[in-house]
Structure formats: C-alpha cells, structure tokens
Amino acid sequence: xxxxxxxxxxxxxxxxxxxxxxPLRHAVFVDEQKVPLELxxxxxxxxxEHAVAWIGTRAVGTARLLPDGQLGRMAVDAAFRGRGVGAxxxxxxxxxxxxxxxxxxxxHAQLHARGFYARYGFVEEGDVFDDAxxxxxxxxxxxxx
Numbered sequence: 001x002x003x004x005x006x007x008x009x010x011x012x013x014x015x016x017x018x019x020x021x022x023p024l025r026h027a028v029f030v031d032e033q034k035v036p037l038e039l040x041x042x043x044x045x046x047x048x049e050h051a052v053a054w055i056g057t058r059a060v061g062t063a064r065l066l067p068d069g070q071l072g073r074m075a076v077d078a079a080f081r082g083r084g085v086g087a088x089x090x091x092x093x094x095x096x097x098x099x100x101x102x103x104x105x106x107x108h109a110q111l112h113a114r115g116f117y118a119r120y121g122f123v124e125e126g127d128v129f130d131d132a133x134x135x136x137x138x139x140x141x142x143x144x145x
Contacts (some may be wrong), residue, residue, distance in 0.1 A: 017050035028075035
C-alpha cells in the first residue's frame with residue numbers, strides 16, 4: 001500500500017466532533033453494514049468522548065469512549081483501512097482512558113475484528129451475541145497492568 005500522511009487524532013465532545021464523525025459512522029454502519037439509522041446514533045453520543053482520525057484535512061476514522069469505559073462506534077473510511085487508522089484511534093482512546101483513571105475498558109467487537117483488538121491486549125468475555133443483526137463478542141482490557 002502506498003504511504004499516507006501521518007494520522008492525527010483529535011479527541012473532543014460530540015458537539016465538536018459530530019460533523020466529522022456522523023458521515024463516517026453512517027457510511028460504515030448504515031450504508032455498508034445495514035445497521036438501522038435509529039440504532040446507529042444514540043443518546044450516549046452526548047456524554048461520550050469522540051476521537052476523530054485525520055489525514056491532512058480529511059476525517060478518515062472515528063470512535064467513542066463512554067464515561068463507564070466502554071469503547072465503541074469504531075468506523076474507518078473504507079479507502080483507509082489497513083493503514084493504521086484504527087490502531088491510532090484505539091491507542092489514543094486507551095491512553096485517554098488511562099489518563100482519566102479508568103481501570104478497565106470494554107467493547108463489543110464484531111467477530112471479524114476480534115484479532116485486531118486482541119493485538120492490543122483485549123481478551124474475549126462471554127458468548128457471541130447479536131447486535132443490530134451482526135455477531136459480536138464482548139472484550140475487555142485491564143488498564144491496571
């Protein structure tokens with residue numbers, strides 16, 4: 001794959017990040033994965049910290065961190081997958097969680113993404129379950145290590 005400009009991560013409120021995050025989440029979850037729009041955006045967006053990955057002036061990925069340590073809504077523009085955007089988002093939110101004093105991070109991983117999260121120390125918990133018509137598994141990362 002050709003080299004790309006460095007990925008920068010900006011973490012902020014929903015109010016500040018909404019305009020960049022919504023189109024990415026819509027493209028990935030609603031258009032690609034057929035998640036119903038009414039399930040994609042929720043009341044938790046208002047209380048979450050949102051990370052947006054930028055390459056130059058283009059938003060290429062997003063994810064959120066809830067107050068209870070739940071990571072979610074990780075979405076990377078299809079043209080930029082496999083180029084470190086998801087890794088940069090995940091690492092930035094892990095570091096943010098550590099700085100704010102979280103002890104454990106949890107997420108619901110789509111089955112195809114389990115290996116990605118495992119590379120960063122997340123371990124599977126429980127059985128596979130359906131969320132919006134897509135199989136997921138719970139995963140957690142102990143930040144006290």
